[in-house]
Amino acid sequence: MPDSLALNVRSVLAERGSDPGDLVLKPIPGGASRETWLVEGDESRWVLRRDPEGSVSLVPIEDEFALITQAHEAGVPVPQPVLSEPRGGRFGSAGMLMSFVEGTSVAPRILRKPEFEQARARLTAQLGDALARIHSLPVSEVGALLPAVEGDPALAQIDEWERQLDEIGEPLPAVELGLRWLRANSPGPAEPRLVHGDFRLGNFIVDEDGLAAVIDWELAHLGDPAEDIGWLCIRSWRFGNDDRPVAGVGGLDEFISAYESAGGASVDRDRIRYWEAFGNVKWAVICARQAHDHLNGVRRSHELASLGRRIAEPEWDLLELIS
Amino acid sequence: MQDRPTAPELLESVAEYLFGELRPEVPREQRFKVLVAANVCAVVAREIRAGEEPDREDLALFNELLGEEVEDVHGAAVELSRRLRAGELDDRIDELAPRLEEHVRRKLEIARPGYSEGDE
Numbered sequence: 001m002p003d004s005l006a007l008n009v010r011s012v013l014a015e016r017g018s019d020p021g022d023l024v025l026k027p028i029p030g031g032a033s034r035e036t037w038l039v040e041g042d043e044s045r046w047v048l049r050r051d052p053e054g055s056v057s058l059v060p061i062e063d064e065f066a067l068i069t070q071a072h073e074a075g076v077p078v079p080q081p082v083l084s085e086p087r088g089g090r091f092g093s094a095g096m097l098m099s100f101v102e103g104t105s106v107a108p109r110i111l112r113k114p115e116f117e118q119a120r121a122r123l124t125a126q127l128g129d130a131l132a133r134i135h136s137l138p139v140s141e142v143g144a145l146l147p148a149v150e151g152d153p154a155l156a157q158i159d160e161w162e163r164q165l166d167e168i169g170e171p172l173p174a175v176e177l178g179l180r181w182l183r184a185n186s187p188g189p190a191e192p193r194l195v196h197g198d199f200r201l202g203n204f205i206v207d208e209d210g211l212a213a214v215i216d217w218e219l220a221h222l223g224d225p226a227e228d229i230g231w232l233c234i235r236s237w238r239f240g241n242d243d244r245p246v247a248g249v250g251g252l253d254e255f256i257s258a259y260e261s262a263g264g265a266s267v268d269r270d271r272i273r274y275w276e277a278f279g280n281v282k283w284a285v286i287c288a289r290q291a292h293d294h295l296n297g298v299r300r301s302h303e304l305a306s307l308g309r310r311i312a313e314p315e316w317d318l319l320e321l322i323s
Numbered sequence: 324m325q326d327r328p329t330a331p332e333l334l335e336s337v338a339e340y341l342f343g344e345l346r347p348e349v350p351r352e353q354r355f356k357v358l359v360a361a362n363v364c365a366v367v368a369r370e371i372r373a374g375e376e377p378d379r380e381d382l383a384l385f386n387e388l389l390g391e392e393v394e395d396v397h398g399a400a401v402e403l404s405r406r407l408r409a410g411e412l413d414d415r416i417d418e419l420a421p422r423l424e425e426h427v428r429r430k431l432e433i434a435r436p437g438y439s440e441g442d443e
Contacts, residue, residue: 162408171400173385174423176407181416242441299398303359309366312430316439319427323420 008090009039009048009097012083015153020044025317034061035219038100047079050095051087051301061094062086063145064217070142076133077126077213079205083257103207105215110206122210124250127199128258130214135193135225136263142194144224153223154186157278165285170232174315177297178281181322188273190224197221199228200237201247203272226267230275235317236283273321280318287311287319331368338364345412347385370433388412424440 006023011021020041025048028036039046051061059067065084072078080099087094110116110123148154162179164174172286197219231237233245233252241248246255252272260266291308293299328336341361346354378396385399386392389406394400406412413420424439432436 009373044334171404173403174427176404178418180413306359309434312427313438314433315427319420319424
């Protein structure tokens with residue numbers, strides 16, 4: 001498969017103006033629900049993301065491509081989008097090609113390696129700036145790509161993740177309690193914005209100067225912008241740096257100050273805390289779903305299997321937040 | 324009766340090999356997978372050591388919260404989840420949150436000791 005895929009990627013690139021020569025495709029591990037390939041030519045590198053055969057994702061890849069294109073134009077650091085192909089096109093399943101971004105997205109490396117010391121010092125403010133730009137994208141444009149949100153966006157998200165939990169069918173009383181708490185404590189409607197949906201350490205490509213790209217837009221939706229901030233801050237994404245809520249590197253004050261200076265609307269701390277509780281519910285359901293994918297043979301993997309035993313971590317953080 | 328090592332001792336020996344010997348030898352992009360494998364062995368070893376006590380405690384807790392005598396822990400968790408979803412326990416959320424922490428703490432003692440103390 002990679003051989004014929006490599007030929008097709010080459011012809012796609014050649015059509016766009018310059019033949020990149022022979023290409024080598026190498027799988028990049030770690031993608032949650034999409035296949036990711038590193039495409040190496042003689043002089044340039046690209047990244048190909050595509051749906052696994054037979055799988056359907058929340059945001060169709062063509063729409064993810066369109067979102068990244070708009071984000072790119074608005075100055076959000078993202079990989080330069082090249083083009084997307086529909087299902088049955090030259091990438092086999094639906095896929096998109098983009099530029100390769102130097103750096104790493106591996107959280108422990110970003111948080112502990114000495115070469116990222118300057119990056120860590122800058123990252124909090126850079127994230128605030130990038131997220132403000134994402135939330136400033138005109139809803140009239142991004143809204144055409146995403147389902148409309150009617151009523152309270154919190155209730156829409158609760159419905160969505162409750163539905164996902166039902167598909168799994170595992171009893172998780174702590175998550176159920178969290179869902180009821182979230183229903184009862186919604187902070188009320190917010191002006192709908194483009195929510196990235198997975199804005200967290202692990203989806204940031206970081207180089208020695210800090211944030212190089214925000215990746216993995218497949219959970220994007222319209223909703224309360226504070227949702228992205230709460231998700232960013234959940235303890236799971238601090239990777240052990242528990243006292244630094246923003247991606248394990250910084251504090252909320254510095255983040256919010258950068259967010260507001262870059263045009264983000266002023267954010268209420270209680271609203272962020274609410275979405276942090278929601279984020280723990282969401283991460284617990286995602287863990288359960290990934291373990292379920294392994295159990296059902298959708299994708300056999302000990303990494304996915306092990307996530308079933310990590311459900312307890314966001315459950316704990318959830319209960320601590322709502323107690 | 325099986326000979327020693329016991330099941331958890333065997334799993335710990337595999338975890339030590341994976342973490343201590345194999346992990347530094349594999350390419351960098353494979354190391355996380357080896358770490359996960361080692362961790363899975365350690366989790367299962369702790370679960371075997373803990374025996375049936377955590378399930379018994381969870382069953383007692385769920386039955387207390389339900390006010391019923393369900394016989395198996397999975398059935399009790401299903402019933403508790405169902406009632407929560409139906410909103411039948413909405414007026415008891417404040418009371419239930421710390422009680423369900425007891426259940427989650429028992430899961431963490433197997434899956435990730437120390438997490439509920441925030442000491443990692």
